[in-house]
Amino acid sequence: MNKEDFCFPRDFFYINKDILKNQFEIQKALTIIALILWTIQGFLCMVGYYITLPFILLHKLCENRCYY
Structure with a gap:
């Protein structure tokens, strides 16, 4: 997995x-309400x-092995 593909908190x-x-x-x-909802949505995602x-x-590991 590339570093660009990984998402940090x-x-x-x-x-x-x-x-x-x-x-x-x-x-x-x-x-304030939008900020609270944004934080909840970010946490759930x-x-x-x-x-x-x-x-x-x-899945990526198996896919790489299949096409090796």
């Missing part, structure tokens, strides 16, 4: 801070990714 929680600051000044409550990662690695 920080990849699931990336937020552009400049946009967040601008939106927070405009709508505080909606921005991260857990799903790391649960399925062994199957992805096994």
Whole structure:
């Protein structure tokens, strides 16, 4: 598996801070709710990714051996 293919936990929680600051000044409550939902979504995607990662690695290993 290449280093570019692997996702780190920080990849699931990336937020552009400049946009967040601008939106927070405009709508505080909606921005807080969106930030909470973004964090929950990032956590669920991260857990799903790391649960399925062994199957992805096994599939790539088997595929490489088949075409060797």
